[in-house]
Amino acid sequence: MLGRGRTGNAKFVKQINRQGILYQLKKRGQMSRADLAKHTELSRPCVSALVDELIQEGLIHEVGVGESKGGRRPILLEYNSQAQLVVGAVFEGSMLHMAIADLHGDLLARYHTRLVQPTDGETATQSLEAGLAALLAETGFEKDRLLGMGLGLPGITRKRNGTVSYAPSTGWMGLPVQQEMEARLGVPVTIDNDVNMMTLGEYYRGVGKGVSNLVYMYVGTGIGAGIVIDGQFYRGSTEAAGEIGYMMIGPVRKCSPGGYGAFEQNYAVPGVMDKAMAILPETDPAVSVVKQLVQAAGTNAAARQLLEDVYQHWALGMANLVSVLDPELLVLSGEMIHIGKAGKNRMEELLRQWVPVVPQITFATLGEQAGLVGAVFSVLEPFPKQVT
Numbered sequence: 001m002l003g004r005g006r007t008g009n010a011k012f013v014k015q016i017n018r019q020g021i022l023y024q025l026k027k028r029g030q031m032s033r034a035d036l037a038k039h040t041e042l043s044r045p046c047v048s049a050l051v052d053e054l055i056q057e058g059l060i061h062e063v064g065v066g067e068s069k070g071g072r073r074p075i076l077l078e079y080n081s082q083a084q085l086v087v088g089a090v091f092e093g094s095m096l097h098m099a100i101a102d103l104h105g106d107l108l109a110r111y112h113t114r115l116v117q118p119t120d121g122e123t124a125t126q127s128l129e130a131g132l133a134a135l136l137a138e139t140g141f142e143k144d145r146l147l148g149m150g151l152g153l154p155g156i157t158r159k160r161n162g163t164v165s166y167a168p169s170t171g172w173m174g175l176p177v178q179q180e181m182e183a184r185l186g187v188p189v190t191i192d193n194d195v196n197m198m199t200l201g202e203y204y205r206g207v208g209k210g211v212s213n214l215v216y217m218y219v220g221t222g223i224g225a226g227i228v229i230d231g232q233f234y235r236g237s238t239e240a241a242g243e244i245g246y247m248m249i250g251p252v253r254k255c256s257p258g259g260y261g262a263f264e265q266n267y268a269v270p271g272v273m274d275k276a277m278a279i280l281p282e283t284d285p286a287v288s289v290v291k292q293l294v295q296a297a298g299t300n301a302a303a304r305q306l307l308e309d310v311y312q313h314w315a316l317g318m319a320n321l322v323s324v325l326d327p328e329l330l331v332l333s334g335e336m337i338h339i340g341k342a343g344k345n346r347m348e349e350l351l352r353q354w355v356p357v358v359p360q361i362t363f364a365t366l367g368e369q370a371g372l373v374g375a376v377f378s379v380l381e382p383f384p385k386q387v388t
Contacts, residue, residue: 088375199226200374
């Protein structure tokens with residue numbers, strides 16, 4: 001069990017015992033050496049020696065004295081969550097969002113920039129370099145303290161081998177993106193699909209916390225979903241699970257390799273915007289198209305009709321997800337957060353007509369922060385087992 005002492009190969013045992021001390025401090029907060037000996041089942045001399053090493057390395061520090069239990073007041077120790085740091089970065093539409101976080105996943109500083117359009121791989125990489133430099137300058141941290149960067153990218157991203165299979169917006173198709181990013185940025189990089197990162201964020205820190213089976217549905221420039229089954233993120237055999245933009249919903253159009261799918265061609269933001277501008281020429285492309293439709297629907301019959309069409313087709317995608325995955329929770333995000341309670345009620349009404357069981361449906365709560373939190377935790381996911 002993690003957090004308990006071990007015996008055996010000396011080098012391996014020492015590492016495991018160090019992990020046990022860090023685990024207890026992270027789990028329980030401030031502790032004395034005596035408390036650590038009790039909870040790790042290690043001897044006090046062993047704990048003292050390991051604690052001295054960990055203090056020298058900056059992984060833990062002394063934070064004061066505790067209450068006496070009959071003898072001298074004990075010196076309290078605390079896990080240093082800023083011994084190493086993590087960077088999260090997500091490309092979302094025309095924006096790049098970045099943040100630097102501690103080992104608890106708490107964001108310490110953020111950076112946002114609008115990308116020059118059209119965005120290609122080189123432009124995106126340069127934006128990442130500038131953002132990383134800005135974050136390090138703002139926080140005063142050195143790059144050698146970075147554990148790594150989690151990077152959320154559009155398209156079908158293969159986390160296991162660090163490549164992107166399909167990327168309609170950047171042209172990164174079949175390229176060793178992770179390897180190139182690591183060479184350019186000088187830090188270890190973990191890549192994943194942008195919607196997967198958002199899903200991880202809501203799962204760890206948002207509305208999905210504590211939920212074992214959930215689907216996160218995102219509508220933006222494209223349409224995608226993140227899937228968690230029995231507490232495990234599901235990516236599929238080629239890591240293309242959740243690419244629901246390719247569902248055959250709406251008028252079927254030709255989909256070129258690396259291009260947008262039928263569902264997103266028709267009912268992602270660009271498709272809906274085209275429909276809205278045809279009936280409402282005053283529609284502002286810089287403002288949420290659904291928000292504008294909801295506002296206009298009160299007095300404009302054409303806007304009401306288009307909004308109903310959008311609800312019905314989004315609900316068709318939700319029905320497909322629910323029928324196959326039977327999630328406990330369905331999280332609506334991106335453009336969908338602008339539909340309000342009335343819009344959510346309408347789609348729930350449609351789902352009750354189409355599927356036997358309707359899960360709890362709720363809006364994402366972290367907003368643009370979801371992807372950043374997920375990107376950070378994509379690096380931290382294996383880290384607690386090794387260090388914390």
